[in-house]
Amino acid sequence: MAEFRKLSRSVNELTVLVTGAASGMGRATAMVFAAEGANVAVTDITAAGAKAVVAEIVADGGIAKAWSLDVANRDDINAVIADIAADFGGLDIVINNAGISVRVAIDDEGYDEAWSKGLAVMLTAHQRTIRAALPHLRRSKCPRIVNIASTEALGATALHSPYSAAKAGVVGLTRSLAVELGRDGITVNCICPGPITTGMTARIADEHKAIYAKRRTALGRYGCPEEVAHMTLSLCLPAASFLTGAVIAVDGGLMARNA
Template identity: 40%
Template structure:
């Protein structure tokens, strides 16, 4: 099968330039390692400097090529530094994986203070937008590109997290669909995985006596299947960025052992 004309290079380019955020641990680290194993050059970004350097160390020990940038991706200067480093080191940006995120406290709206709302929305929605906006000129110039977002079951339903996280992940779902429509004619695809419960380092600092956790906890406990692995989520991310998914655009892919089907 011929590669579609809308995506002439990215499906077959031997050593793509890939930015992975949240790459210090969990799904982000697994994705960074998977891209590098496939021959891609990886710019790993995370707030956790020691963690992201360890990810890069693992890639280089295995013979791959990776660089690290540490900083808060909710800050424009860090976003600019990440993109500038990828362009300078690797010549452009072929794939952006917007994976970094934080969890809320499962708080219901009346329990959500300004600090919780602002932090979750800034990290989980605004930061991916800022990074996407920063890489788009490079992808537009190249005539190709892949944007892959780590969403959540909370972006598909109302009973998987608190008010802030649910709002942020629904925002990501809408952003992905808008990007797919806006840039498909320019050879740029945007897709999202929606992980179910996955064994990562992300925890929930919830108050057991709060209203939100008591509602959400019972719903999650009654409907989830098994706990997934970071490698399983990373495999879906890598596939969405591959030539095998060249006709997949604007998709929300649940990776959740059927939880979204319940």
């Protein structure tokens, strides 16, 4: 009988980069990783927001540092990732979480601008971040990439075509890079959150959220950012070394429900 292998479920002392970490799922992800002993690079276009999350983490006894990062700017990505790796002595985990809300009709005059901005922030930024981090990930003993997409990549909503296209692109990018980077031992996985209570959904009235959740999800409710963050953590554990190219819906059963 083969000897039982004890695989580590600890990210203690690993260094993780989280984009869009000043609020919502990004903030929850940063705090969950910090609580598990990781060194967290909290990045966001809003410097004050990133610093506030770091202050929360440090107050709880965690290790984190803040960087201002505009993921739509290639030079900014390259400079910040180099600085993070130098500061923490390496980089093990990349969480591409930064996103924006894009709602526009196909025949709107501002469609081209919305399309360009949506893809720049939610798709192009992902590949640029990965490319900048790749030399460091190849030196890591536990290299992990998690791309945050959306259930909008799996089933679309009207007036969200730039958003849906970007998120569907993230799914394709994830699968392709999982195949390409597997030889380096780098796992690449994707999470598709469903209806989550974040800043992006704050404009929706609570009564409308309740109606939608009861009608569309198996669990009958919106999820919280921490529920997504813990799935992200699970994909980054050393023990998750044989899981790559996966696209996981964290959606309360939204995509499973037929009616």
